[in-house]
Amino acid sequence: MSGNETHGPAGTLPARGRGALAESTGATWRPVDEGGPAEEDDATRDWDNEGGHERGHERGHVAHHPRATDHDPARPPDPEALRVTGVLASALPPELGTPHEPVTYTVPAVFSRQVTREEQDAIEGDAVRHRLADAGFEDVELTVSDRRLLIEHTSLAALKGGLAHEVADVLRDLGRDLVAEHDRLAAEIAELQKEEDRRAAVVLVEAEQIRFE
Template sequence: MKTQTRTSGSDAATLGLGSVLVGSLPAALLTDESPDRYTVEAVFTRRPDRDEVVQILDNQTRDALTRAGYPTVEITVSDRRLEIANTNLEELRDGLATVLAERLAAISDSVRAGRDEAAARSHDAAATEHLRAAAVVELAGSVAFHRSGESATATTLPRLDADEQAQIEEWNDDGGDARTSS
């Protein structure tokens, strides 16, 4: 029995639970030998990332389950499945599924907000670094190497006559540098 049953929907960005793995349920369900409580495996709507898994398994999730009236329910993450132990399908249907969906959405929002803040900090740091680098270039450009008593214009190249200009153009065509000859 490998059938999956769709239990809820959500958008692709927000982590949620999409279905119960029917094949993982006890074979004796809805019989006289049916266990009262068991583990239900539910498939995530997408693979949770590391930060989400940490929050799913943290004390805040445990506290949320307890506050909602499910103190004995235990959850673990196994790849793309949430294993919900010490529960049953009726308990999930009657409210636990909603509690889990809300907690997963809150975790997604929290992780997304943290990443957005980090991206904004990175963007701000890059903009600040760009301004700093531009200021360094401007400051370096303000340095003039000339002897004391010389004016800054004395360090500029003298005006070239037609023969010198022709020679420079020839060197430029050959890859030479006009400043190194004479």
């Protein structure tokens, strides 16, 4: 679901822009630098969710520059891990920064890569909704739309106030849990295969011992 829900006073955006913020794995948010276009990472450069490729800054996508202390330099982040690279500012409600600015609305963000079906089911599941509510972000819902994450019933102020960090943690935990589940299933399948190989070997030995003489 997208669109505006409730209207209230303005004030969630700085005067110089429409509050384009960036979010990643628990790092700080940074506003758009008016001196030049925001940089994008390799995974999202030139991506257009509408079916083409174009520069992200032309679509209003704001990239995030993580602090050096966010990651252990000896263990770089997994480039395949699903994360959010920033807010798609061009798709924010046009009323932001005006007296008619809504109190809550849908904030579209950009994923670092295409989302798998398993990941989408987990992101849109009740467990994530309850986790966000327990963290103080009631009514917030996450919806996957192609390469976009639609953060519904929220605001840029709420994201800056902690929701962005919570979403990053959610994605990180979901990724970890899915990897663990895949590893468990792989180990289970490998053990079943060993049992099958042993069974087949026993049957083969017994079969070879038969002589029609």
